[in-house]
Amino acid sequence: MADIDLLTIIGPTASGKTALAAALAYRKGAEIISGDSRQVYRGMDLGTGKDLEDYIFDGFQVPYHLIDIVDPGYKYNVFEYQRDFLSVYEGIRNRGKLPILCGGTGMYIESVLKGYRLLPVPENPELRERLAKYSLTELTDILSSYKKLHNLTDVDTVKRAIRAIEIEEYYRNMPVKEREFPELKSLIIGVDIDRESRREKISRRLRQRLEDGMVDEVRHLLDQGVSPEDLMYYGLEYKYLTQYVIGELTYEEMVHGLEIAIHQFAKRQMTWFRGMERRGFTIHWINAALTMEEKLDKIEELLR
Incomplete structure (x- = not known):
């Protein structure tokens, strides 16, 4: 295997990166570390697209980390993510397993691959x-x-x-004082999905998640005491669905606005990843249209 500390799989929303990471982890006996800024929240499942069924193969649960670790309403941040990532990463390495970092939050991914020196920022x-x-x-x-x-x-x-x-x-x-963070060598795989396929998958997934009860998920969070303002803080689905539930948008306005927002978000994700390449990261792009076996074989070739 290539001399790496971890393998990283990135891509825009609806690119199939989670399914690929889980299939690879199953094949390699690896463990997954989520790199998603919203999947850390419990009870925020459909809106964040957790797709936890992707982690199960023939009854085997692929181990995953940094999903469902804080309560909704909390303001989790990149400093906390660095801290939690490092704890999980060291545990996986100590078990002799390969860590696979997978997600679409560019700041979180880059913060650990580049070892940003960050400090927690108190409220003012x-x-x-x-x-x-x-x-x-x-x-x-x-x-x-x-x-x-x-x-x-x-x-x-x-x-x-x-x-x-x-x-x-x-x-x-308050200039940032450097704190220790290991330099990690990672093979970075990017899932490259063409614009039209991405747009079609995003629209289809949105319709499916609405049918699966995404509106009810938001109602439940509000009933639990999470304020509308706190839910809207998380953006995208939680912003538009909350505005619909509290009567600020009609259903049609919500769906239309949310669909546009997700398309724009996916475009921004790709802009961030292309920016990573300009900042010195090597990303090996794999066509999302390939079969799962073809994708896995290409990654195996890179690992060798």
Whole structure:
């Protein structure tokens, strides 16, 4: 096997990366570490596309980690992800297994592959109070003064925009001290799905998840006491479905707006991955249209 510390599988939503990672883990006796920023939340299943059935082969449960680890309403962040990833990664290596990192959250993936030095950012009540009077457009402009906006989910809602500004303000005034994080050698596999196939799969998956009860999932989360504002903080499905449930959107407006938003999100994911290549990462792209066996064989060739 190639001299690597872990194998990474990335791709946009609906590309089939999870099924590929699970099939490879089953074949290699490996364990999967999720690289998805929303699948960490319990009870947020359909909206985050967990597809947990993909991890079962002939009755065997492929081990997976960093899914269902915090309660909905909590604001999990990339610093916590680095910490939790490292704990899980070391455990897998100590068991003599190959870790497979799989996900579509570019910041999370890159933070561990590049070993970003991060610090937890505390809340700043005074800054939040000052920013509360601004509109989302005005907050977006303020955030743009700190950095070029690559990830538009930062300005998906007022609450997210304020948190993003809070983080940037903290790092501006408190330079980050380096903390130890191992340099990891990873073979990176990208699942390359053409635009039309991706759009068709996204639309089909959305219809299926709505039929499977995604609206009821959001109602249940609200009934459990998660506030509408906290749910909308997670963006995409939880933003649009919550707006529908509380009466801000009609069903047709919700479906139409959400479908467009997911297509845009998938495009941003690919933009991030292409940016990783410009930042020095080598990504081996595999055609999503290949059969599962063909994909697995190509990865085996790369590993050799």
